Amino acid sequence: MTFIAVWQIAATLLDNTYILPRPAAVLSALAGLFAENDAGVLSATLGRWLLGLIPAIVLGMLLGSLSAAYVRFGAFMAPLFTVIKSIPIVAVILLALVWLNAPLVPSFAVFLAAFPSVCENSAAGVKGIDRRLIEMGRVYKFSLSKRLFGIYLPSIAPYVVAAVKTAAGIGLKAVVVTELVVQPVLSVGAQMQTARVTLSTDKLLAWTVLVIAMGYLIDRLLGMVEKALRNRY
């Protein structure tokens, strides 16, 4: 509330709807967003986000677990990993535009942004598995599926959830930024660019608020999952 109050005061003082529209204006712009086909826009962006996020999670878990379990593989992965982590996102976007189909680029950016986090956290999870439980499983002759679903996966679950939470947030930022550059027709990024170009800062802020709200919701949801897991252990 204080934030909005400060915002209102600053906007009135500046009296420039281009630089800082009043909260009310942004609110009505927000309402306007829903009136148009913007549900479609939002779901398109979220779709691209998921398209990059899900492979990042699956591959990240797989490669992370393997690199923790098998030292050679981990050593092999390490340099590749550092490279992926350090590439600036702009370079990613531009290179991807050269190599891939334009529509795939935002998803690819999400993948590259999210993958390292999931990978590292899964590796940490595997390293943290209690050896004594594994021993117990071996003595009691646990089958592979018992070991996998009874011991390994529940052990690394908290790490993976934490990773997904971080990755989801990073991915969301990545997809919007990429859309700004690539400008697919139905996308939040493109809408933001249009708003900027047409000097509709209220619309721009409205979109920003929307994305922030989405990010917050996802964060809260995953936070609840995290908490539920923690209570069990």
Added chain:
Amino acid sequence: MFDDFSVEFYDGKINCIMGPSGCGKTTLLNAVAGLDGGKIQSTANISYIFQEPRLLPWKRIRQNIMIALPDTLSKSEKRERAEKYLTAVGLEKFMNYFPIQLSGGMRQRAAIARAFAVPCDLLLMDEPFNGQDMKTKDELIRLFLKLWKDEPKTVIAVTHSFSEAWLLGDRTIVLTKAPARIAADINCFTPREIRAANVDCGEAKILRQKIEEAFDTSPPNPRIG
């Protein structure tokens, strides 16, 4: 670790193993269990009670027992068996609880229930009564003996305490420090029911004496603990 070692364990009896720390008691047990590359036994059905309960924290204790049961049983058979043994150890009111919600003694009871619920030819124990206070220890030993009496099986129990060896063992082997050899091999025939009350009887005295001798004749151990 071992020097020209060969032992024959008595079938259907409780065999206790004692020895100074680091002599390899746990290694021996693990070898029998087929852990750490041990190849002594690989086909027998084995149950193991560890020093810590080693329950899966994310499963309720009933499910903890069920997951250890062989897949030849149906789900309802597993459930029945798990509940039967949990009741036998006095945890019938706690079957839906997670390990973290139970006390240390209760968790070890669940581990004991698991060891008996899993059909086995050989039951291994590595100082399972160790981390508990004296009262809980007594209860757990009594509980264990009650379960074992109903379903006698070959037991190999590593222990650190004379009283455990006396209360449990039909036979106690004392090892020397590494490289371990058998320093003493004592049989006790006193019926178990009266052992608790007769800690000073003839056999107990002999047991204690032999254990002390075996520990004394061990070359001084430079390691602490």
